[in-house]
């Protein structure tokens with residue numbers, strides 16, 4: 001479903017109930033109220049005080065896949081970062097190391113912030129993320145370290161963040 005359809009529903013009277021129903025079933029909804037304790041069977045993240053965390057797995061915890069693992073399973077990123085340019089090809093290893101360092105630090109605190117994939121596409125490097133804020137944070141870290149040009153947008157009708165960096 002696109003953001004447009006969703007906001008269009010809001011304007012029609014009598015549709016709120018259906019909308020709420022749909023949101024309850026959104027597998028990527030991060031603030032979904034979960035019974036505690038709950039553990040993700042894939043990555044062992046635990047719901048603690050209403051948030052997914054890396055706490056120790058409590059005994060008798062319910063099992064439910066976390067939004068990050070669900071996105072990875074579905075191949076449905078929350079954010080794309082595309083890196084390109086001559087500077088990138090000359091310093092790719094260095095830039096990737098900065099990116100991985102940033103992601104490791106974020107992921108150690110926030111289980112839902114992960115890289116999904118990175119691949120070369122026509123001379124660009126495309127990295128996908130389970131979390132839009134992480135895509136943005138990584139792009140800003142690259143920009144602060146290496147300058148260049150940064151652009152972020154949600155393409156029309158899309159809820160997935162697209163970030164471009166080039167130098």
Ligand SMILES: [Zn+2]
Nearest residue numbers: 040043066069
């Ligand atoms: Zn998980």
